[in-house]
Structures are given as C-alpha cells and as structure tokens.
Amino acid sequence: MYTERLLRVVAVAAITSSVLSNPIPLTREPIENIPRGLPLVTDEVLLFDAPAFRTGEGNELTASIRMFTHIRQIDSSIISGALTTAIEALGIEVGNKAGNLFERTKLFFAIPRSGIEVDLNVAGCDSFNVGDTSKGGLLERNAAIGACGGALSPRTISGVAPGFFSSRPFEATLFPSHPNGFGVVSDVDDTIKVSNVLDKKQAVKSLFIDDHEAVGGMPELYSQLDGELGNPAWFYLTGSPYQLYPSLRKFIFEKYPKGPMIVQNLTLTDVQSILKFVLDDNNVRDYKIAQMEKLRSFYPQKKFLTIGDSTQADPEVYAEIARRHPDFIQCIWIRKVNEADNSDERFATAFKGVPQAKWKVFTEPSELAELDVATGKCN
Ligand SMILES: *[C@@H]1O[C@H](CO)[C@@H](O)[C@H](O)[C@H]1NC(C)=O
DSSP, X not given: OOHHHHHHHHHHHHHHHHHHTOOSSXXXXXXXXXXXXXXXXXXXXXXXOEEEEEOSSSSOEEEEEEEEEEEOXXXXXXXXXHHHHHHHHTTOOOXXXXXXXXXXXXXXXXXXXXXXXXXXXXXXXXXXXXXXXXXXXXXXXXXXXXXXXXOOSXXXXXXXXXXXXXXXXXXXXXXXXXXXSXXXXXXXXXXXXXXXXXXXXXXXXXXXXSOOOBOTTHHHHHHHHHHHTTSOEEEEEEEEEGGGHHHHHHHHHHHSOOOOEEEEOOOTTSHHHHHHHHHOTTHHHHHHHHHHXXXXXXXXXXXXXXXXXXXXXHHHHHHHHHHHOTTTEEEEEEEOOTTSOOOHHHHHHHTTTSOGGGEEEESSGGGGTTOOGGGTOOO
16 A cells, blocks of 8 residues: 555645645755765754664674755745645645644755765764765764663764854764663554544645644553563654654654654655655565664564554564564564454465464554563463
C-alpha cells in the first residue's frame, strides 16, 4: 500500500507548486560554487539523535551520526500565508494551526548544502569531525567517540554554526546502549501516533495541521515496558522522510520513552526519487529491513521487541528479520488498524516460518499489559 506515501507527495507537491507557482519537478539543485568545509553564516545544520554502540573489546563507543545541512531559511509570513491558502484549497481547514503547517513543511523547501563538515562534541566523550554532506545535504557516518568514562547514559551532542551576530549552537541527543539487554523498535504512524493513513483528507490534516495525537493507551504501555524490560534501548523506525523529523521528534520526546528516530532520505529535487517514493510499493519495506539489519550490526547480542501496525509493511518487515535472525527478535506486536488488510491470510503469509508464540496482533494496548516479554511471553 502506498496510500500514505502518495498522499504526502501529492500534498507537498500541491503546496510546493502553489507556493512557487512552479510545477514539479523542482530544480532546486544544490549551489555548487560556495566553499566546502565548516558551515558558513548562511548555513543551517539539522543534527539527528544518534545511537551509539560498543566497538572492540573495551568500552570504546561508536556513534552513528546523521545530519542534514541546508541554506539558512528566512522565516517568511509570505510562505506561511501561501501554504495556508494551498491547504485550504484542498478543503482542509487550517484555522489557528498555520504554525504547525509551516513548521512541518519548511524543510521541504530547504535548499540542500553539500560539502559541509562539522566539529561535534559529546559531553564527556572525545570530540570529532564529520563530513562532508552529499549533494542532497545529507550525511550518515560512524564516528569513534572514546569510552565516555564507561557510562552509557544519554548525552548531548553539540556543534556550532557561525551567526550574523553570534554563533548558533545546534544539538541532538546521543543514546549509547549496552551490547546486551533488550531493545524496542517501534513504528510511528498509526502505531503510536494517530495518522489516519487510510483516509486521505484526514491523513493530510493529521500530517500537516492537527497537533500530533498519541494512540490511546500506547504511552502507558511504553512506559510500563520501559520499566519491565530494564530500561531498554528505544528506536522509532518510520517511513516518514527526514523533513518531518523535527515535529515527530518533539511529539515522541513528549509522550514516549526517548530514543533515536530513524527517518527516510527523501529528496524532492529529482523526478526519479519522487517516482520511486510514490510508485515503488516495496520502498518502505526494503528501507525498514535495511535499517533493522543496520541496528543488528550495532547490537548483535540484544533482543528486540518490535511494534508496528497493519496499515503498511510492518508485519512483513519484522517477520523477515525474525526469520533471518531468530535470536535477535524476541517478540512482534502488530496493532490492528480498522480498514487495513487484517485478514488471517495476510498474517499467515507474513509470519510464515516465524514461531506462533513470537507474534501477536492486537486491537487494544490493554491486551498486552499482562504479557512478559522479558521471559518470551509474547502472546
Ligand atoms: C541517506 O543518505 C546518506 C548520504 O547520502 C547515505 O550515506 C545513507 O546511506 C542514506 N541512507 C539511506 C537509508 O538511504
């Protein structure tokens, strides 16, 4: 099902073309002739929260760093007004939520900045330098950060970009985690956040306008799991593109146990990637499988509880990883979303080869409250 992805692209395309009076594809090519190296006064850095894991024999840690660099945007009430008009033309009431709309769409208009490197500090660990960002302004690198005094608590990663009058700090949270113990991987849309991905108009509204709303009972369940699994490592794995990261991150940090969110690279600057995003049904599936494999390469000895829903490919993704690496996946929970494909055949096919005792499809989070994941009681 590509409903959600299609919607996002259509909505963004509608807004984009209306704001810029310019049909997609946009040719917002990165500007090539400005210097490479440390950020300039005109650059902005979005640093993502990063997992860190032990490497080698000792306590040495490696951080998995991701960032997006772009030309600094001037907050403009003109763009804000045009966005509101474009969304209201789709028959969606913006009301007093123009702020949400602007915040959630502004990175789609950002002009990527390539060739940027940054110096980063992690409180109590070694400083390091990462570079340089790709043509699309993105970077993903592993960086050695030392032993950090042997502690595995969350820390701040920070850097600075020069400003016109004073320097502008940017920061994210580093989440180091023990090689053993439990981890939880959770999907976001329609698993922990009401997204209405199956109702087009509602979905656009949930995505761009409404304050993000937690799925009933899920914050309580996650808080309970956080205690029962002995402070597991939390990861939020979503098919959403990185442009939506800031607002989703804020929502998760307010309502759920904190952990890095893994988002997709989506560059709306070329036709190829738009088409791939929209038409390739396996896109989210393949991306999620690849990200699960990456997590396993960071934490090969951990055991994971994976939680998702029935709207997209979560059952298929988690089952595939459980077949490949039975010891890595402790339990799989799938939230049944009304009007998605909830047929017995779908789940039987998805979970073929995965022991019945490992997975459960649920409607109410209360069905899970009594289960003891730590001892392998998944259903
Ligand atoms: C995202 O883009 C960066 C920079 O080009 C790349 O290193 C990384 O592998 C990409 N990640 C995914 C999931 O495609």
